[in-house]
Amino acid sequence: MAEGEEPPVSYEDLALIEAEFEDVxxxxxxxxxxxxxxxxxxxTEVTRKIPNFWPLVIEQAPPDIDQWIQPHDSRIIAESLLNIEVRRPELDNKGSGNPRSVSIKLEFKPNQDFEDTVLEKTFWHRRAKDGWSGLxxxxxxxxxxxxxxxxxxxxxxxxALWEARKKTGxxxxxxxPEYYALKKKVDSWNGSNTSFFTWFGWVSGRRWVSAEESEEANRMYLESKEKRMKAAKSEGDAAEDTNEDEDQEEENDDEAVEVHQAGEELAISFAEELWPNALKLFTQAQDDDISEIDFEDMDTDEEDEDDDDEPIDIRALVQDKGGKARSRDSTGGGAAPPSKKQKKK
Known part of the structure; x- marks a missing residue:
């Protein structure tokens, strides 16, 4: 390189800067x-005293959550959801672990659909041995x-597959047999979403990564990062390593038996959008109540012509226009869950 000439910027330089941003x-x-x-x-102490607080928040959920809630899910949420809680389990009790790990707990009143009154799912942020990281x-x-x-x-x-795999190690x-049975079920749905509650069966967008593998992978990542700070690896070596890792991960990929298409994205949306913005979403639901009552009064004739397309949202299940709780049968017998309201864009 000629004297005074600036060295070229490499991919490694950009990757190191990105890693520093992630640390911050x-x-x-x-x-x-x-x-x-x-x-x-x-x-939480205050909102527990507000009837239907969380069902109304869910009704205003961002698209990343709303798109996975089916009409039959809306009925359960409207009738039974009591509380939502989001924690960062690796930071609890003054822990210094990864803040991207998240635990999401939904509390329900006794209901006609399932025995559980609490459904809690923990998502661990892990790093795989090939360098991939995620929930x-x-x-x-x-x-x-x-x-x-x-x-x-x-x-x-x-x-069932999880428990069978644990037994084999x-x-x-x-x-x-549990793998083939689950693959058959997943194939039969051809990627469609049966219910929001399928999310509780989600494992990974790629494959399961254990705490032990993640700990070792993080140690190797930090060592590699320190080396790159001193001298960047050659592009040829990096490409060769990546190809080998990709080949191995393709063999281990569990996409064929993953029961939910967007488990990680849904968890992140709960933790970073719905949870911190719950009060704003609840207030928005109250504001929409006023404007939609006027709209419904103006459009009664048109809706009567085609009842099947009537946009009934969660509020139609938990609240009447006067703000009182509405029973299941108040919409006309309650034989089937109503169609889900289209969100305002």
């Missing part, structure tokens, strides 16, 4: 969680009452 974001998340925890506790989660069984399983056996199948095993 991690520290910000830790600090924010510590400062906001008392406020969230106070908010993974153990499947959670929903104890559906007879004939009520909205997931059509998908969550039960995910739990191989969390990527594909020769098990």
């Amino acid at each position: 974001d991690t520290e910000i998340m830790r600090k924010q969680y510590d400062l906001s925890a008392p406020l969230y506790a106070k908010r 993974v989660s153990e499947p959670v069984r929903v104890h559906w009452k007879k004939g009520k399983d909205l997931t059509e056996g998908l969550t039960d199948g995910a739990v 191989d969390m990527t095993a594909k020769t098990l």
